[in-house]
Amino acid sequence: MTQLILFNVFNGLIIGAFYALMALGLSLILNLSGVINFSHGGFLTLGGYLAFTIEPWVGFWGALLIAPVLTAILGCVIEPLLIRRLYGRDPLYSLLLTFGLAFMFEDLTRLIWGAQGLPLTVPAALAQPLSPTLFFLTGYRLFMVAVVAAAVIALFLVLRYTRLGLRIRAGTFDLETVSVLGVNIRVLRLMNFGLGIYLAGLAGVLAAGMLGLLPTLGSSLIMPSFVAIIVGGLGSLPGTLLGGLLIGTASGLTTVFFPSASEAVIYVIMGLVLMIRPRGLLGEEGRL
Amino acid sequence: MKQSPLRGILKPHIVVIWIFLLSLPVWLIAIGGYYSLVTQVLILGLAATALNFLLGFTGVLSFGHAAYFGLGAYGCGLTIKYLLPSSSLGILVGVLVGTVAAAIIGPLIVRLRGVYFAMVTIAFGQVFYFIAFRWNTVTGGDDGLGGFERQPIQLAGFSIDIAHNQMLFYYFVLLFFGLAAGAMGILLRSPLGRAQLAIRENERRARFLGLAIERHIWLAWVISCGFTSLAGALYALLNNFADPRLLYWSFSGDLVIMTVLGGMRSFWGPLLGAALFVVLRDTISSHTENWMSFIGLFFVLVVLFFPRGILGMLQRKKGA
Numbered sequence: 125m126t127q128l129i130l131f132n133v134f135n136g137l138i139i140g141a142f143y144a145l146m147a148l149g150l151s152l153i154l155n156l157s158g159v160i161n162f163s164h165g166g167f168l169t170l171g172g173y174l175a176f177t178i179e180p181w182v183g184f185w186g187a188l189l190i191a192p193v194l195t196a197i198l199g200c201v202i203e204p205l206l207i208r209r210l211y212g213r214d215p216l217y218s219l220l221l222t223f224g225l226a227f228m229f230e231d232l233t234r235l236i237w238g239a240q241g242l243p244l245t246v247p248a249a250l251a252q253p254l255s256p257t258l259f260f261l262t263g264y265r266l267f268m269v270a271v272v273a274a275a276v277i278a279l280f281l282v283l284r285y286t287r288l289g290l291r292i293r294a295g296t297f298d299l300e301t302v303s304v305l306g307v308n309i310r311v312l313r314l315m316n317f318g319l320g321i322y323l324a325g326l327a328g329v330l331a332a333g334m335l336g337l338l339p340t341l342g343s344s345l346i347m348p349s350f351v352a353i354i355v356g357g358l359g360s361l362p363g364t365l366l367g368g369l370l371i372g373t374a375s376g377l378t379t380v381f382f383p384s385a386s387e388a389v390i391y392v393i394m395g396l397v398l399m400i401r402p403r404g405l406l407g408e409e410g411r412l
Numbered sequence: 413m414k415q416s417p418l419r420g421i422l423k424p425h426i427v428v429i430w431i432f433l434l435s436l437p438v439w440l441i442a443i444g445g446y447y448s449l450v451t452q453v454l455i456l457g458l459a460a461t462a463l464n465f466l467l468g469f470t471g472v473l474s475f476g477h478a479a480y481f482g483l484g485a486y487g488c489g490l491t492i493k494y495l496l497p498s499s500s501l502g503i504l505v506g507v508l509v510g511t512v513a514a515a516i517i518g519p520l521i522v523r524l525r526g527v528y529f530a531m532v533t534i535a536f537g538q539v540f541y542f543i544a545f546r547w548n549t550v551t552g553g554d555d556g557l558g559g560f561e562r563q564p565i566q567l568a569g570f571s572i573d574i575a576h577n578q579m580l581f582y583y584f585v586l587l588f589f590g591l592a593a594g595a596m597g598i599l600l601r602s603p604l605g606r607a608q609l610a611i612r613e614n615e616r617r618a619r620f621l622g623l624a625i626e627r628h629i630w631l632a633w634v635i636s637c638g639f640t641s642l643a644g645a646l647y648a649l650l651n652n653f654a655d656p657r658l659l660y661w662s663f664s665g666d667l668v669i670m671t672v673l674g675g676m677r678s679f680w681g682p683l684l685g686a687a688l689f690v691v692l693r694d695t696i697s698s699h700t701e702n703w704m705s706f707i708g709l710f711f712v713l714v715v716l717f718f719p720r721g722i723l724g725m726l727q728r729k730k731g732a
């Protein structure tokens with residue numbers, strides 16, 4: 125029993141780390157540009173498929189490095205073409221446009237790579253269980269947690285100590301002032317979008333290694349990321365991280381006791397948070 | 413200035429719309445249409461009109477209306493299947509289930525605005541999707557809820573056979589559409605509707621005037637979801653089937669795009685939008701397997717080029 129609970133909690137933490145990685149990208153874009161990016165899941169899926177495609181040439185490690193960058197580049201192409209037109213408009217339009225994009229992404233991945241599941245091969249060294257008693261602790265799962273942790277730490281360091289990060293944080297509070305101070309906010313939003321999409325691509329490669337690839341991979345992960353943002357508090361990146369880990373673990377624990385509610389439980393948690401603390405766990409006052 | 417609530421309901425364009433809807437069966441077959449399509453348009457038009465009651469006339473962005481549409485459908489289907497084979501009871505229960513769910517969720521969301529409101533409504537809708545999806549024994553899970561059929565209506569000793577006569581069922585749906593549209597039209601001319609417009613135009617000022625904003629939004633939300641679940645119940649009767657995808661968030665997007673496409677600022681826009689959307693989807697999906705790409709592209713194009721919707725553009729031209 126302990127084994128089972130441990131397994132599911134750990135599994136939940138991994139899933140939560142995914143949600144967090146995806147939700148952090150969504151949050152970055154939402155905070156600076158006010159755009160909810162429904163197509164985030166589409167970018168995630170694409171990242172996974174790109175890794176699958178280039179893996180025969182560059183190997184798993186190369187794919188892990190290159191595929192998210194390629195995804196981010198595509199994001200930087202789409203931003204000026206489509207997303208930029210949404211800034212400053214009613215959020216309704218950003219929801220609808222990215223919603224349409226998500227549809228197109230899913231359908232085009234199906235068209236290019238087919239509807240059947242594809243596996244992303246992970247290095248044999250990572251596929252082994254670490255010990256017979258803790259059979260569920262494969263190297264790949266630990267590796268994934270490590271990569272997510274590294275990415276999150278790197279993200280917070282970038283936001284804290286680089287000029288770009290400083291500008292993103294400042295723009296989150298008052299974009300107009302940042303613009304008046306001489307920062308090119310077009311470029312800033314583009315870089316920020318690219319950064320968010322990079323995280324989606326990275327999450328996609330990691331997810332592909334664990335879950336395999338399906339065109340619907342992204343759309344099944346997008347709702348939990350929304351919940352992670354809401355639970356953690358809009359406008360707070362640490363909150364988003366916390367929210368992701370929390371709902372992932374809760375979902376894992378529920379799998380032990382009441383498996384058929386494992387998906388619904390995260391929405392129950394969201395309802396509870398909204399009831400007790402409408403701005404989210406770490407959300408700032410007045411940023412609803 | 414006191415206005416009669418009936419003022420504005422008997423305008424010429426409304427008379428034209430009703431003549432059109434009432435006479436539709438006369439010439440429908442001649443132009444190559446079929447009943448299940450126009451009935452579907454009417455039902456989705458009702459749902460979109462109900463959504464617009466909130467979206468266009470209160471300015472509150474709900475992206476989760478599929479949940480209440482689906483609850484109406486499941487409430488109706490489950491009632492007929494397990495409780496009592498009666499179409500009217502099915503509709504009643506469907507509407508009740510959807511309205512009560514909205515009333516309970518309402519207090520949690522009425523303080524939220526904009527994107528946040530949209531995210532929370534869409535996320536809450538997923539709960540119902542997962543319930544329908546997981547509770548196989550009762551709801552049929554992924555396969556959907558079948559095994560029920562709409563029943564003839566018994567009225568004052570007469571039996572109205574909406575089960576087999578498609579034209580009668582069209583008029584049956586039209587009756588509900590008319591009642592719902594009339595009710596929403598009157599509500600929009602009532603103090604509630606005025607308050608909704610005030611909230612849409614300037615929430616802060618409305619609040620300073622002493623309006624109970626949260627209560628009004630809650631009320632508009634519940635009414636909107638209630639009529640949406642009515643549409644859902646009718647949809648279940650139309651297909652004799654309830655699909656879990658009716659509860660899924662992408663269907664909410666369909667409802668919003670119908671509303672935007674027709675024109676959010678006009679009462680009749682959503683019906684027009686629903687007609688265009690349904691016909692378009694019907695046409696595309698009969699020609700290509702990749703209809704999702706085309707629908708997605710359509711969303712993008714509407715946002716980029718027709719953000720005010722068709723009626724919105726026409727009104728603007730007239731005004732200019």
